[in-house]
Amino acid sequence: MRVALKIWRFDAQRGERALKEYEVDAPDEATLLDCLDIVKDRVDGTLAYRKSCRMMICGSCGMRMDGAAVLACKVRMYEIAEAGQIPVISAMGNLPIVKDLVVDMQPFWGKIRAVTPWLEPGYADPGEKEHVVAQKRMDVIHKESLCIMCGCCVSECNSMEADPDFLGPAALAKGMRFVGDPRDQASVERLQALSGEHGIWDCTRCYFCQERCPKGVDPRDAIAKLGAEAMREGIDSDMGAKHAKWFVTSAKTTGWLRETELVPKTQGIAKSVKDVKFAMGLVKHGKVPPPFPPHVAKHVEEARALYDLVKHDGEQGAAGIVQGEKALGRLEHHDDGGAAAARGPYGPGSFAKPYLPGEQEDAE
Amino acid sequence: MHDVVVVGAGCAGMRAAIEAFDTGADVGVVSKLHPTRSHSGAAEGGINAALGNSAEDSPEKHAFDTVKGSDYLGDQDAIEILANEAPGDIYQLEHWGCVFSRNDEGKLAQRPFGAAGSPRTVYSADITGHVLIHVLYEQTMKRAAQGPLHVYEEFFAWRLAIEGGRCVGVICWDLVNGGLKLVTGKSIVLATGGMGRIYRATTNAYACNGDGMAMALRAGLPLKDMEFMQFHPTTLYPSGVLITEGCRGEGGFLINRDGERFMARYAPNALELASRDVVSRSETTEIEGGRGVNGSVLLDLRHLGAERILTRLPGSRELAMTFAGVDPIYDPIPVRPGAHYHMGGVATDNWGATEVDGLYAAGEVACVSVHGANRLGGNSLMETITFGRRAGQAAAEHALSSSPGSISGAPLADAERDLGRLLARKEGERPWKIRDELGSSMLENFGVFRYGERMAKQLEIIAGLRERFENVVVEDKGDVFNTDLTGAIELGYMLDLAWVMVQAGIARTESRGAHSRPADFPERDDEKFLKHSITRWTDDGPELSDQEVRMTKWQPEVRSY
Numbered sequence: 020m021r022v023a024l025k026i027w028r029f030d031a032q033r034g035e036r037a038l039k040e041y042e043v044d045a046p047d048e049a050t051l052l053d054c055l056d057i058v059k060d061r062v063d064g065t066l067a068y069r070k071s072c073r074m075m076i077c078g079s080c081g082m083r084m085d086g087a088a089v090l091a092c093k094v095r096m097y098e099i100a101e102a103g104q105i106p107v108i109s110a111m112g113n114l115p116i117v118k119d120l121v122v123d124m125q126p127f128w129g130k131i132r133a134v135t136p137w138l139e140p141g142y143a144d145p146g147e148k149e150h151v152v153a154q155k156r157m158d159v160i161h162k163e164s165l166c167i168m169c170g171c172c173v174s175e176c177n178s179m180e181a182d183p184d185f186l187g188p189a190a191l192a193k194g195m196r197f198v199g200d201p202r203d204q205a206s207v208e209r210l211q212a213l214s215g216e217h218g219i220w221d222c223t224r225c226y227f228c229q230e231r232c233p234k235g236v237d238p239r240d241a242i243a244k245l246g247a248e249a250m251r252e253g254i255d256s257d258m259g260a261k262h263a264k265w266f267v268t269s270a271k272t273t274g275w276l277r278e279t280e281l282v283p284k285t286q287g288i289a290k291s292v293k294d295v296k297f298a299m300g301l302v303k304h305g306k307v308p309p310p311f312p313p314h315v316a317k318h319v320e321e322a323r324a325l326y327d328l329v330k331h332d333g334e335q336g337a338a339g340i341v342q343g344e345k346a347l348g349r350l351e352h353h354d355d356g357g358a359a360a361a362r363g364p365y366g367p368g369s370f371a372k373p374y375l376p377g378e379q380e381d382a383e
Numbered sequence: 384m385h386d387v388v389v390v391g392a393g394c395a396g397m398r399a400a401i402e403a404f405d406t407g408a409d410v411g412v413v414s415k416l417h418p419t420r421s422h423s424g425a426a427e428g429g430i431n432a433a434l435g436n437s438a439e440d441s442p443e444k445h446a447f448d449t450v451k452g453s454d455y456l457g458d459q460d461a462i463e464i465l466a467n468e469a470p471g472d473i474y475q476l477e478h479w480g481c482v483f484s485r486n487d488e489g490k491l492a493q494r495p496f497g498a499a500g501s502p503r504t505v506y507s508a509d510i511t512g513h514v515l516i517h518v519l520y521e522q523t524m525k526r527a528a529q530g531p532l533h534v535y536e537e538f539f540a541w542r543l544a545i546e547g548g549r550c551v552g553v554i555c556w557d558l559v560n561g562g563l564k565l566v567t568g569k570s571i572v573l574a575t576g577g578m579g580r581i582y583r584a585t586t587n588a589y590a591c592n593g594d595g596m597a598m599a600l601r602a603g604l605p606l607k608d609m610e611f612m613q614f615h616p617t618t619l620y621p622s623g624v625l626i627t628e629g630c631r632g633e634g635g636f637l638i639n640r641d642g643e644r645f646m647a648r649y650a651p652n653a654l655e656l657a658s659r660d661v662v663s664r665s666e667t668t669e670i671e672g673g674r675g676v677n678g679s680v681l682l683d684l685r686h687l688g689a690e691r692i693l694t695r696l697p698g699s700r701e702l703a704m705t706f707a708g709v710d711p712i713y714d715p716i717p718v719r720p721g722a723h724y725h726m727g728g729v730a731t732d733n734w735g736a737t738e739v740d741g742l743y744a745a746g747e748v749a750c751v752s753v754h755g756a757n758r759l760g761g762n763s764l765m766e767t768i769t770f771g772r773r774a775g776q777a778a779a780e781h782a783l784s785s786s787p788g789s790i791s792g793a794p795l796a797d798a799e800r801d802l803g804r805l806l807a808r809k810e811g812e813r814p815w816k817i818r819d820e821l822g823s824s825m826l827e828n829f830g831v832f833r834y835g836e837r838m839a840k841q842l843e844i845i846a847g848l849r850e851r852f853e854n855v856v857v858e859d860k861g862d863v864f865n866t867d868l869t870g871a872i873e874l875g876y877m878l879d880l881a882w883v884m885v886q887a888g889i890a891r892t893e894s895r896g897a898h899s900r901p902a903d904f905p906e907r908d909d910e911k912f913l914k915h916s917i918t919r920w921t922d923d924g925p926e927l928s929d930q931e932v933r934m935t936k937w938q939p940e941v942r943s944y
């Protein structure tokens with residue numbers, strides 16, 4: 020196939036930036052990374068980018084394609100090239116550029132280091148054996164431990180753009196990886212630290228990190244888990260925490276968010292008086308129902324059921340969220356709907372059923 | 384000057400650095416990649432230790448399986464050390480927080496792996512290397528926050544500085560800022576990993592070019608057993624990425640074009656879980672016999688069912704879907720043998736010490752040898768940990784009990800001169816074509832099966848490529864992130880090593896483990912070749928000799944599965 024790319028080049032020594040277009044021949048199965056390799060080998064040896072594993076596990080090749088962060092080795096180019104698109108490739112956002120597609124990852128690692136990214140053991144001494152922990156309890160940090168530190172989430176993070184000191188999705192997910200670990204004895208201290216300034220409550224919940232993460236870490240969910248854990252531990256002096264706590268109460272009792280009550284509940288009466296004018300303005304514009312009597316949503320049972328699902332088995336906080344995720348994961352799979360799923364693994368058109376040599380090939 | 388400088392930050396390098404630090408040394412770690420980008424992180428299936436959590440097991444059994452798997456070329460004292468110390472090392476990793484999978488009792492789960500007499504492979508779904516590399520990096524960060532441990536990230540080590548018979552440092556190219564820098568230490572530990580990139584079809588990362596082996600070779604050190612490259616039986620067609628042996632451990636079938644589980648004809652007892660060399664050869668025979676599909680055979684997981692695939696093998700499913708467009712829940716995966724692991728390397732003793740004072744090696748770059756002619760799946764991650772730890776300790780003890788070696792400016796000046804020459808060249812060939820031709824020709828002429836004439840031809844091809852390399856031109860002349868330059872240097876390393884490998888292969892006129900000569904020497908010949916090959920660099924190229932295998936309690940037997 021013929022692949023065309025526009026690449027934002029950056030010459031660090033001269034401080035010059037330029038958009039250059041390249042066109043190369045590539046095998047049909049080529050990924051974006053393969054195409055960059057072809058450009059570098061055959062067209063311009065000065066092109067700089069990071070790579071190593073080419074199998075989505077080392078986290079080297081984060082970059083932007085048409086403004087959204089991707090792993091270059093994960094993007095198949097066939098459909099893009101066939102559609103005649105010429106994607107624009109640039110360095111990741113929210114990190115300083117070193118050269119071309121290479122960013123300085125030091126700020127990224129600095130934030131990882133800021134969350135005390137190692138196990139603080141001592142909760143139970145296993146002696147000369149392993150800790151005995153149920154898989155189910157380790158599942159709480161399953162997604163967080165998938166993180167390859169590629170930076171794609173940080174590249175897109177909304178809050179980080181506004182506040183470069185915000186810990187950001189990757190570091191917070193790393194924080195959750197320890198908070199949720201039953202072998203760690205510093206969870207409360209960690210939650211306290213992560214609840215501070217530039218911490219979990221500074222996330223704007225834009226979900227860009229979640230959308231761009233190539234490994235399914237779901238860092239925004241990790242932040243939600245941290246929030247849930249912080250509240251379970253009673254670390255809720257921060258405004259964001261109060262806001263979230265009220266959100267749960269509100270959704271459980273009425274099935275929706277009673278926004279007019281939310282203001283006084285999270286900010287205290289004195290402060291909310293100042294906002295009354297604003298709130299009344301909203302009422303006037305029909306944006307929120309008046310506070311009394313509480314309007315109960317039609318599907319309040321659903322909201323309650325969701326809450327119960329999360330609380331199921333007496334598990335609250337992060338464990339509950341994991342459980343919800345698992346239910347969704349199963350749905351996703353059954354929802355597949357592709358041709359392969361329709362015919363099933365052994366349906367007509369599938370590959371022959373395996374047999375041992377000499378074995379009678381019995382039908383079903 | 385550091386006490387200990389570790390070159391490479393994969394599992395072996397970080398484990399060595401941690402142990403050196405804990406022994407009391409001031410440690411520097413040099414790595415051309417950020418540590419977590421190292422290829423150890425790509426390991427999928429697991430790591431072997433006789434914990435006996437799933438079935439009865441013992442270090443003795445682990446050792447025997449390893450000796451047999453090595454086709455009796457492994458050094459048995461080293462193998463016993465590995466088997467005996469593995470359980471303690473695994474518990475240590477677990478205490479550091481490693482996220483291993485658990486069994487129903489909440490203990491570390493263990494899965495069956497090829498050629499192992501008992502389910503002995505500890506794992507984390509199919510991302511075992513990933514959880515290991517991250518836990519080791521966590522522990523590295525912890526120590527760096529506490530004391531003298533510094534990581535020189537994206538420093539490309541180019542040459543060893545050896546003065547008066549003592550290794551005193553390593554000359555590096557600083558990738559981010561440019562410039563040659565000499566990082567000095569009282570002890571140096573090489574942990575630069577493998578060299579699969581010598582072959583076109585490989586599971587190895589772009590970074591795996593045998594840098595450390597080539598550096599050591601040119602510094603006059605002996606390389607051991609260089610003819611033994613393991614071909615993994617299940618690399619995805621066409622991309623070459625690995626589909627873990629764990630798929631077969633979980634019960635996956637290998638089938639040919641007709642759906643026949645052909646392994647029953649080659650290894651009637653072990654079937655799909657026979658040793659890797661056996662499975663790779665069987666596949667190649669099937670494919671060459673016209674019973675393949677597009678030059679591949681098929682790995683069939685369908686009978687495992689969606690639930691099991693989704694929970695136990697999600698990574699493999701993702702790889703198959705991304706790189707081959709196949710969902711293993713519904714369709715079998717096309718796989719073929721690809722270069723995977725290099726059994727040979729820098730010759731060391733059981734503490735990682737090499738022939739040169741102050742120089743140690745551990746991990747895939749080293750050859751202790753625990754793998755002999757064929758490595759068992761799950762043993763090399765264990766080797767990186769156990770022997771990484773031992774090398775780190777020995778290097779630190781050496782450093783703490785010796786005065787610093789004397790350092791002249793000579794090695795750095797030589798390096799500056801050579802680098803200047805390379806960068807000054809404006810006319811000539813760019814490296815990629817030479818690299819691609821090396822990769823394809825090695826696969827064709829020095830792959831799963833080896834034939835006398837083809838190996839002779841390969842030597843000529845390599846000579847031709849080396850000649851062309853003399854005039855290679857680096858297009859990027861800049862200082863910042865110049866991977867054009869490092870790529871050319873890496874190609875030079877591979878051209879040295881390819882020569883060494885083929886030469887050793889020609890001289891070994893027998894079939895043993897991964898070295899298989901079906902046409903002229905199909906049998907193992909213990910009389911003549913129960914010996915390691917040893918290669919040294921001379922002005923006329925590599926020179927071969929041999930060395931006895933260290934045996935403790937197992938005499939060679941016929942190897943069948």
Ligand SMILES: Cc1cc2nc3c(=O)[nH]c(=O)nc-3n(C[C@H](O)[C@H](O)[C@H](O)COP(=O)(O)OP(=O)(O)OC[C@H]3O[C@@H](n4cnc5c(N)ncnc54)[C@H](O)[C@@H]3O)c2cc1C
Pocket residue numbers: 390391392393394395396413414415416417418421422423424425426427428429430431511512538539540541574575576577586587588590591594595625723724745746747748760761762763764765767
């Ligand atoms: C896809 C795959 C799956 C595998 N699965 C398993 C498994 O399930 N079980 C098992 O036991 N084994 C497995 N293996 C083998 C095992 O992972 C490797 O042998 C082992 O991880 C090698 O570790 P290492 O520390 O020696 O090298 P690496 O992890 O490769 O690290 C090498 C380090 O050296 C650095 N380096 C290299 N050259 C230079 C230079 N010139 N200058 C500076 N730094 C340099 C790199 O940056 C890197 O940090 C697998 C291998 C592959 C390829």
Ligand code: SF4
Pocket residue numbers: 172175176177178179187188221222223224225226227228229238239242
């Ligand atoms: S959801 Fe929060 S952490 Fe994620 S990108 Fe948005 S602001 Fe950043």
Ligand code: SF4
Pocket residue numbers: 165166167168169170171172173188189192231232233234235236237238
């Ligand atoms: S959370 Fe996802 S996107 Fe962010 S660094 Fe980790 S793997 Fe990359």
Ligand code: FES
Pocket residue numbers: 069070071072073074075076077078079080081090091092093
């Ligand atoms: S090259 Fe490793 S993640 Fe893309």
